[in-house]
Amino acid sequence: MANPEPRTNALPNRAGRFCLPPVEEVSEDVISALVLSDEKEKELLRRCWYSHDARWYMAVAQEFGVEAANRLNKRAARALGEAEMRRLVRALGIRAPTTVQELVQVVEAGFRFFVPPPLTQAEFRVVDDRSWEGWMKRCFIYDNIKKAGIGSFYICAALDRIQGWHDALGVPLAEEPPARTCPKIQGGECRPVIAFQSLKA
Numbered sequence: 001m002a003n004p005e006p007r008t009n010a011l012p013n014r015a016g017r018f019c020l021p022p023v024e025e026v027s028e029d030v031i032s033a034l035v036l037s038d039e040k041e042k043e044l045l046r047r048c049w050y051s052h053d054a055r056w057y058m059a060v061a062q063e064f065g066v067e068a069a070n071r072l073n074k075r076a077a078r079a080l081g082e083a084e085m086r087r088l089v090r091a092l093g094i095r096a097p098t099t100v101q102e103l104v105q106v107v108e109a110g111f112r113f114f115v116p117p118p119l120t121q122a123e124f125r126v127v128d129d130r131s132w133e134g135w136m137k138r139c140f141i142y143d144n145i146k147k148a149g150i151g152s153f154y155i156c157a158a159l160d161r162i163q164g165w166h167d168a169l170g171v172p173l174a175e176e177p178p179a180r181t182c183p184k185i186q187g188g189e190c191r192p193v194i195a196f197q198s199l200k201a
Helices: 028-033 036-063 067-094 100-114 140-148 158-169
Strands: 120-128 132-140 194-196
Touching: 036 067, 036 140, 067 100, 067 158, 100 120, 100 132, 100 140, 132 158, 158 194
Parallel strands: none
Antiparallel strands: 120 132, 132 194
């Protein structure tokens, strides 16, 4: 029995396969439905990126083991943090911070642009002239690792990403971030104090 003709207005291309009709044949209603607001577009891109991030980690863990996945995730997070902060500073047209107050303002901007609510909800405060504290009231990393059931062995790389931000700003941390599991998984709070070397005047 011959295959029935496709019940669609698709057109055969040069290879004989069927493809969608040219854009001019699509109704205005369909075209208008394919447009997102700026905020929805940014949210979609962020969620797609973090879906990739999670799947990358799990693929490495399944192929090479959890230890390798954690080690490479920390390394990648630091490199990502440095790249994205350089781009943010360039886009904003700002200079490197010279006071801890300015530094915290830039960190707050980083959270606002890269991981805004509802992904994270955080508060920041200056501890002294060489450290600041971040209180993670809500964290998408915690939500995702809890959902995936990997909290017992997942080493959080959020501080490595922050370290990358500091690298980009020319304000290196006082010491390497510790390899630690999520404190929220253990029933505690996530309130790391970030100590750094002296700021450049």
